[in-house]
Amino acid sequence: MDIKTNTIETDILIVGHGIAGLAAAHAVKDEDPALKVLAVDKASLGYGGKANKGGGHVAFIPEGGEEKYVEYHTRNLGDYLNDQDALRNYAYSTIKVMDKWEKWGAKFIGRDIAFNAHPSIPWKVCLVDSTILLDMAREAKKKGIEFMDKIDVTDLLTYDGKVSGAIGFSVLTGERYIFKAKAVILANGNQNWGIMKMWSSGRGEGIGAAYRAGAMMRNAEFGSFVNIVSLDHGHVSYEAENYMYNKFGKKVDPNIPDLVDAAFRNVCGGVDIGGAIGLVMYSEVAAGNGPIYENIAENKFPDDPFGQIIFPMKGQAPKEWYRPGTHKFAHRLYEKAKLGGYAKNPGSDLREIVPGVVGECSPLYADHNMASNLPGLFSCGDISANGSSWSGAVPTPPGRNRGSGLMNAVYTASVAGPSAAKYASNISKVNVSEEQIEEITKQIYAPIDRYDGTTTSEIEWRIKSLLQYVPYSIYKSEARLLEALKEVEKLKKEVAQVVARDWHDLAKANACKSMVLCAEMFFKGSLARKESRGWHIREDYPNRDDKNMLKWINFQKGEDGEMVMSFTDVPMEKYKYKPEGWEPKNSESK
């Protein structure tokens, strides 16, 4: 195949220009304005990632509340699997991050009148409009930051054990792009499987690229975020958990019911519902009480004044909270997508809902400087939200509390940017291996040269079906995880022979590879974690096991190409908050 090649040199390459990538670009330039910064994305500048399709909530920890937050998060959300030092760094940084972020183009709404977002901890939330990416991009261009759109970066380039660039292709023309860089920051999101519509941007492409280059992954088993989806319109039904009824018309308690082992009361996130909602719905159905319905007449979230502030689907938020972009987006989504779905399927006020698996598998390992184990590779945002370990046993956004997604993205970017800039300043020459480039190129374009094989649509559907099946992904057991892994093994063989019909489809083929890889890590990690902790819920191990499982589960590509698992003890000895009854061990397990 005769493919045009474009070779581009830069100092810092940022993969992904959603909110984390944009913030990282600003942070690099603030650290060293002389560095050349290029950010590339498979979408268009100002519209990629998730930030313009979410609630636009910004969480921060008010001054004086930091330690209380660290303690609460550790005991109730991170479930002692969080890196308490990293969490403390985060807690003491959020105010400073907001000050920087304003200079990078953010226009906060309600910063001075921020509301409390949690009943127990000092956790404040204000808002940004859905135009925030455009605002940040405008400021970035003034600093000389360069951007490229519609490029699917598939792999990292390495030389002498260091990351020295990346390779990808244009989804419009198929042209090959080789990027030579002193340092690479991966900011292209986590694995959302594409089951839930608004989370369709992240398919783990960066996770796949990093893994193939030799990067370590950690905490993949916690990528089990579940929401509630209406089968009438396929979107999230906000607050449906409070208006659930079973087929007999009995109201379903969203908290852990009697149907479920009482042990789960202690492991499902304290006062936060967490992953328990999937468990509650599954248990009702398994007991013969399904399907589960939402009473849409009782759920007043769209009319609720607070609902109109945080996601204004109806009416209008008060002037001090009004966001024109978000107002238009949320109104259209509600009026057309949601009400349209109900109107198309006339019936009673009881509408069927199911747990909607979002996943948010975010396992790229990052240290306190947001550096990976590979020299030259850094990350920020969702891609490493679990791998950085600061949030512990909870999926992305860290803590699963309102507003933590945006703050995590910009906080980690504010760390990754300067780290990458300092690293790059010590690199004088960038080397790449032509042999490696040609080998990766063959693999990238192989699906478009094939005539026989499994289609991307089929692989996507099978992966989605595997992950959306609650007994596999949310309420786990050894027998069921082994079943899921059997299907993953089949998919591994088929994805190696996937066919692509054009460049758009080639990007999907790359996404499929990452989806299968993330599924393998998620299920293998879930199998190895023989306990229930945070959002990881095992039917056969309903209790938290602080004696044997205070470990992080890591994955890396082995020399034979197969996945290698290892364990790292959580250094509980040095942490302030310890589980009740915990005792120090003498030996370190590996």
Next chain:
Amino acid sequence: MNTIKFDSNCTGCKLCYKACFVDVIRWDEKENRPFAAYPEDCVDCLVCETTCPQNAVHVTIDYKKPFPKSY
């Protein structure tokens, strides 16, 4: 699958094309017009509609798209 139509009052600003984060909407450079290249991948976000300054984009949502089994 969803269908996406573009009115004749489109001014060729490209905002719907840029707004589409799932690469469903492509741009015909010759005609200076958008077209729905991959409607099967549309996720009903409707950002193309709300971004268009001319209200020239119209997504018709297919509510019967398959959803994987949950239990």
